[in-house]
Amino acid sequence: MALLHSNLSPSTSPKILRDDAYQERPVDSCRFLLTMVGETGLCGSTAWSQGQGGYVTVTISSRQIHKTAVVGNAGEPEWNDTFQFTTKHSDNLIISVYASNVSGHDILLGLVEESLVNVDCTGNGDMSRKVFETQGNRSFALNFRFEHAxxxxxxxxxxxxxxxxxxxxxxxxxxxxxxxxxxxxxxxxxxxxxxxxxxxxxxxxxxxxxxxxxxxxxxxxxxxxxxxxxxxxxxxxxxxxxxxxxxxxxxxxxxxxx
Known part of the structure; x- marks a missing residue:
């Protein structure tokens, strides 16, 4: 039989070395990985076809936490952009899709609000959400994926x-x-x-x-x-x-x- 334990004595507590910029993570928070996969159904959009391509922003509590690169509008956009963030399980994400304009006046095509509670409880790591265009009566599908750290x-x-x-x-x-x-x-x-x-x-x-x-x-x-x-x-x-x-x-x- 074998006892597997660390070499720390009971009086020795491990210490975390960190600089002044380090911030403790709240107990009820978790690190997520989010992949913006792409969209389907945008090719017929007037705003999309007249723009220079498009990008996605991700916002939590009015704070933008990520912006993808701009992809061209020759076909259905694919970003395959993975990034990580830390937030509370009770927070909601707002994922917004923009058409990039050469004049700098980018056009909001649509947005979706996603609860992180659904990611924990429903098992929908690979998600597709229907988004209605702000500039017309069309809709398109926004595809993304969640992973837990x-x-x-x-x-x-x-x-x-x-x-x-x-x-x-x-x-x-x-x-x-x-x-x-x-x-x-x-x-x-x-x-x-x-x-x-x-x-x-x-x-x-x-x-x-x-x-x-x-x-x-x-x-x-x-x-x-x-x-x-x-x-x-x-x-x-x-x-x-x-x-x-x-x-x-x-x-x-x-x-x-x-």
């Missing part, structure tokens, strides 16, 4: 190297089910997950992957959601010196090889 290490062990430890069933299935929910319902990219199963989940591998995938991962920013999932046998061992626990014992997980 979440990272995870998933450990599932059905089969153990030591014969004295009975094998299990269903651990890998449970881990895969949770990953599928996070990927399909909450739109977390699969590259953000690392899965160790059976003989891959040795003690050294678990510690190494935890360090590299979660602690040293440059894609993870302060406040991002971290998921550590374990399915397998558990045990107990004597608590390290200085730990305050009941009965002097702590819970442990059982790697494949111990």
């Amino acid at each position: 979440m990272f995870g290490l998933f450990i599932a062990i059905n089969e153990y190297e030591i014969q004295a430890i009975p094998n299990l069933r269903g651990c890998k299935t449970d881990a895969q089910s949770v990953m599928e929910i996070l990927a399909h319902r909450f739109h977390v990219p699969s590259a953000n997950f690392l899965f160790l199963a059976d003989e891959q989940a040795t003690r050294s591998a678990i510690i190494s992957r935890f360090q590299k995938h979660l602690i040293e991962n440059s894609n993870i920013q302060h406040g991002d959601a971290i998921v550590v999932f374990y399915a397998g046998h558990g045990s107990q061992t004597d608590a390290p010196s200085g730990w305050i626990v009941d009965n002097g014992k702590v819970e442990t997980i059982c790697p494949h090889d111990e």
Whole structure:
């Protein structure tokens, strides 16, 4: 059996080094990635065809947080522009589509207001919204995609190297089910997950992957959601010196090889 824990003593708290410009993220906020994919149905628009192309702006609480590049009006516009932002789940996004004019007087073609609550609850990461033109009776479809900034290490062990430890069933299935929910319902990219199963989940591998995938991962920013999932046998061992626990014992997980 093995105890997996950090080298920090109970009296040592990790410190975050930051400059004066650093701002703590509110507890109820989350980092999102938004991809402005494109639009369909704009080719027949008079304002669009007479302009020099178009672009999209994204606004939260009257503050513009992003503006895409201008794309030409030769066909249906495709931006495929991904950016990230941090805001509260209760906030709404206003996504506005403009036709670019050489005179500098750009024309608002239409806008859509999207609640971030829908992104969390409905599973509509890939979205298409009908937008009515401000300059006429036509409508077009605005296509965009949301992703959550979440990272995870998933450990599932059905089969153990030591014969004295009975094998299990269903651990890998449970881990895969949770990953599928996070990927399909909450739109977390699969590259953000690392899965160790059976003989891959040795003690050294678990510690190494935890360090590299979660602690040293440059894609993870302060406040991002971290998921550590374990399915397998558990045990107990004597608590390290200085730990305050009941009965002097702590819970442990059982790697494949111990």
